[in-house]
Amino acid sequence: MKTSGSLENIRKFRADVEQCMKCGFCGYFCPVYRESRMEKGLARGKNQLIKATLTGEQGLTRGFYEAIDNCLLCKTCVQYCPAKTRIDRAVTAARADYAADAGLPLAKSLVLRFVLPNRRLFGAALRFASWFQHVLPGSGGRFRHLPHFLAALGAGRTIPEIAPRFLRSLLPENNPAPGPARRRVAFFPGCAAEFVFPETAAMLVRTLNGLGCDVVLDRRQGCCGAAAYFSGDFETGRRLARKNVSALEGYDSIVTGCATCGAGLREYAVYLAGDAAEKRRLEAFASRVADFSEFVVMLLSENAGGLQLNPGFEGRKATWHDPCHLSRHQEIREQPRKILKAVAGLEFVEMPGADRCCGLGGSFSITHFEASKRIADLKAESIAASGANLVVTACPGCIIQLRDAISRRRMKVEVAHIGELFSVKGAARADNPG
Numbered sequence: 330m331k332t333s334g335s336l337e338n339i340r341k342f343r344a345d346v347e348q349c350m351k352c353g354f355c356g357y358f359c360p361v362y363r364e365s366r367m368e369k370g371l372a373r374g375k376n377q378l379i380k381a382t383l384t385g386e387q388g389l390t391r392g393f394y395e396a397i398d399n400c401l402l403c404k405t406c407v408q409y410c411p412a413k414t415r416i417d418r419a420v421t422a423a424r425a426d427y428a429a430d431a432g433l434p435l436a437k438s439l440v441l442r443f444v445l446p447n448r449r450l451f452g453a454a455l456r457f458a459s460w461f462q463h464v465l466p467g468s469g470g471r472f473r474h475l476p477h478f479l480a481a482l483g484a485g486r487t488i489p490e491i492a493p494r495f496l497r498s499l500l501p502e503n504n505p506a507p508g509p510a511r512r513r514v515a516f517f518p519g520c521a522a523e524f525v526f527p528e529t530a531a532m533l534v535r536t537l538n539g540l541g542c543d544v545v546l547d548r549r550q551g552c553c554g555a556a557a558y559f560s561g562d563f564e565t566g567r568r569l570a571r572k573n574v575s576a577l578e579g580y581d582s583i584v585t586g587c588a589t590c591g592a593g594l595r596e597y598a599v600y601l602a603g604d605a606a607e608k609r610r611l612e613a614f615a616s617r618v619a620d621f622s623e624f625v626v627m628l629l630s631e632n633a634g635g636l637q638l639n640p641g642f643e644g645r646k647a648t649w650h651d652p653c654h655l656s657r658h659q660e661i662r663e664q665p666r667k668i669l670k671a672v673a674g675l676e677f678v679e680m681p682g683a684d685r686c687c688g689l690g691g692s693f694s695i696t697h698f699e700a701s702k703r704i705a706d707l708k709a710e711s712i713a714a715s716g717a718n719l720v721v722t723a724c725p726g727c728i729i730q731l732r733d734a735i736s737r738r739r740m741k742v743e744v745a746h747i748g749e750l751f752s753v754k755g756a757a758r759a760d761n762p763g
Contacts, residue, residue, distance in 0.1 A: 336382055337429075338422035338563070338600075343383065345415040349376040355406035355416075360686045360704045361399060369396040372406035372416040379423045389430045397423045399697060401690035401704075402559055404657035421600060424561030433561060437692065441557045442565050445520070446572075448551055455491050455524050487733040489525050496527035497546065504534050504544040511541035511628070515580040517573075517594065517618075519587035520552055521725030529725075529746045533586045533621055539753030540628045540635075544584075549576035555593025556691050558600055570597045574614045583614075586621040586748055588655035588724035589691070594618045595659060620655060622665040622723060622747055636751040638674040645743075646676045647750075648717035650708070650731065651684035652724035665723060665747055672751055680715035682708070689730040705734035712742060720744045 339346070355372040356362050368374035378396055381387035397420050404417050432438060444451050496518055504516075514537065522530035537544045550573050558566025573594065577583050585591045595615040602608035619627070629635050647669055655661045662684075669677045688694065688704030708731065712720055720731055720742060731744045 335429075336426050338425040339379060339382060339419065342415070342418045342422045346376060346380050346383065346419045348412050348414040349373060349380075349410075349416070350412050350414075351377070352411065355410055358405045358409045360403065360405065360688065360707075361401060361700065364700045364703050365399075370399055372410070372414070375400065375420055375423075376414065376416055379419050382423070382426075389427045391431075394424075394427045394431070397427070399700075401653070401686055401688070401693050403653040403686040403690065405653070405686060408657055418599065421559055421561070425558070425563045425600070426561075428561035428563070437560065437696075438562070441560060441562045445552045445554075445557060446565060446569055451520065451552070452495055452524060487729075487736040489729055489732070492525055492527045494527065496523045496530050497548065499527050499531050500534060500546050502546050502548055504538055504546065506538050506541050506543050508541065510543040512581040513543045513545065514582045514584050514624075515547050515550070515577045516544050517550060517553070517577070517583050517585040517587075517590055518546070519585060519590035519725065521729070522586055526725050526728075526746070529749055530586060532752075533584075533746075533748040536625070536748060536751070536753055537584065540625065542628075545580065547576050547580075553587075553590040553593035554597075555589055559593075560692060563601060566597075567601045567603070570601050570611065574611065578610075578614050578617070580617070582624065583618045584621055584624045585618065586723065586746065587726075588620065588652035588659070588722075589726055591618060591620045592654035592658035620659060620661050620664070620723060622668055623661050626664040626667055635754050636668065636672050637754050638672050638751055639749070642719065642745075642750050643674045644676075645719040646678055646717045647719040647721050648678050648680040648712065648715040649683055650680070650687065650712075650720055650722040650727060652722055652727045653684075653686050655723055656684050665721070668747065668751070669721060675750070678715050678717055680711045680717065682711045685711060687727050687730045687734070689726045691726065694730060701730070702734070702737075705730055706738070709734040709738050709740065713738075713740060718742055721747050721750065723747050 351373055353373050359371055362371040375397055378387055378393060382389065387393060400420050402417050402420065406416055407413065444454055516534055518530045534544050552569055553573065554566040554569030557569065583594065595618050598608050598611035598615055602611050649666055649669060651662060669675060685708055686704060687708045688701040694701040718741065722728060723746065728744050728746060735742050735744065
């Protein structure tokens with residue numbers, strides 16, 4: 330079989346493709362394989378398909394795309410692989426080569442190429458959609474004529490409300506510290522915080538203010554681009570990366586409250602650099618990106634005692650869910666736990682499988698809804714086993730997925746972003762949006 334396409338991106342990560350020992354150890358841990366039990370759902374199977382493109386035995390066919398698209402990019406396989414094979418890089422590169430050769434599915438391509446990059450259009454589209462969200466069916470309901478890419482929206486899942494006011498109308502561009510500023514940081518909210526959870530994002534900004542930071546919500550920034558380039562649309566990813574780097578590289582730090590955005594910003598250099606000079610620029614940019622919990626712990630000099638719990642969370646038993654894009658993509662695990670253990674008035678318990686993927690995976694939860702739902706149910710079982718009545722995390726996407734699973738199982742458990750829990754002692758307390 331003649332291979333179509335130049336395989337430009339797969340060839341860049343050939344060493345990662347060749348590293349796989351074909352032992353199959355990833356099968357025990359891969360959340361997708363544990364649901365499908367199909368070899369093409371396994372990291373080893375995907376790697377063999379990608380490897381076959383390099384020898385000409387496998388073309389960039391629709392079946393090839395379906396196999397590599399059936400992946401959460403959660404990096405669980407990488408974490409447990411004896412050879413530490415970076416299959417996530419090979420899969421992302423393979424998606425890019427397929428997209429360049431055959432194009433992504435139409436609905437997905439339209440959203441990624443034309444809606445996500447345009448902040449005004451994105452906001453307007455969500456505002457338009459919000460007019461109809463109350464007619465979506467409840468559990469068990471289904472729309473018959475939604476395109477496959479959007480079918481899960483009519484499958485009875487719990488969909489969050491679009492915020493009545495977006496973040497840019499809640500906060501000014503410049504948010505100064507109440508006293509002398511320790512540093513000037515850019516806040517990168519991400520799309521979900523901008524349009525769905527703006528009150529939470531505003532609380533994060535106020536906490537950073539209370540810790541002595543001048544915070545800028547730079548109006549020039551846009552979507553992080555992770556949804557685009559992790560899906561294989563490197564052209565859109567590069568466009569968004571260059572826009573964000575140009576807007577934000579002059580700040581001391583770029584702080585984000587979204588694990589996916591943090592990973593997306595930090596991994597620009599891995600996939601999107603056009604040449605060596607641009608790669609160095611993207612790496613320098615990545616070095617200034619920090620997750621909110623990581624940044625707070627750093628400012629408090631490894632001591633979270635300067636934080637106080639917001640009243641609505643007093644006496645709660647809390648557990649922590651590790652977003653894949655935080656724990657495995659960014660290696661941030663201890664900082665949020667340090668905060669949760671140190672803040673007075675909160676009991677922290679570790680859930681079994683805290684770093685197990687919740688099954689969201691960006692568009693995976695839309696295009697592979699049933700598998701996504703089953704993976705989320707396993708996470709809900711872990712939450713129930715912990716005995717916690719509060720799940721804390723750092724990814725708006727995970728919050729949406731966990732709330733959906735908890736709602737379906739009728740569990741009396743709240744899901745909150747870690748930034749909602751606390752304020753800074755001696756600073757103005759942020760209102761808890763509930």
